[in-house]
Amino acid sequence: MSKFLKIEKDGHILHVTLNRPERRNALSTPICEGLLELPALIDGDIDIRCVIFTGEGEGFCSGADLKERKELSREARWNYVELVDRALLEIEKIPVPVIAAVNGHALGGGTELVLGCDIRLAVANADFGLTETGIGIIPTGSIVRLLRDGHNGLNALLTYTAARFGAQRMQEMGFLHQTANTQDELRELATALSEQITRNAPLALRAAKQVKRELMAQQTAKAMETAESLRRTLDNTADCIEGLAAFAEKRDPVFAGQ
Known part of the structure; x- marks a missing residue:
């Protein structure tokens, strides 16, 4: 398992911590490879009954590592995009209940990671957003999951605006189950729920999760194919190149619809 993904077992609870605080826990290749290994690791240990995801430092997960992606060739860039998509989808294959304890920013793929968890908790100052359309692409897995789970309005708001929303607003819209005022309270809340x-x-527990996993897999497969095909097309556009350049240069993008 990658050093950027800390795994700690405490009784029947497995703590999984994204560990790249200097990059706000962006989804690097090693982190994604570690996430891909998680379901099999947990499946082979009947002693694990619950998983808690959180992030090291002040952020939960800032999504795909756009710096890493920008430096790749076109083919390598797409391979990285596919790796991130597969890693985030793998969260739903974990065979036990999964709690997201969102301790800070959860943007792009960070929001999608939270979507893959069964119970979603956050500290009050956390924020969320699907920022992909702001750089010329689409949040493939997030669109599919939000629509599948009946969050039509939330999907529209997050995807079309690419804006950030605070924890309180996300709870009001049904995305979060509960919020905590401080990091300590968040840890206590996640611990209490996991112990219950x-x-x-x-x-x-595993049988109940299996029903959910199979239903979600059936509903997701075809839509993901469509979303990934559209994402691949967008990845080669001038707007996407401009969006990534603007992000790296910390300026507003100028999109031409090309």
């Missing part, structure tokens, strides 16, 4: 979960029968 782990008191239950492990086989029953």
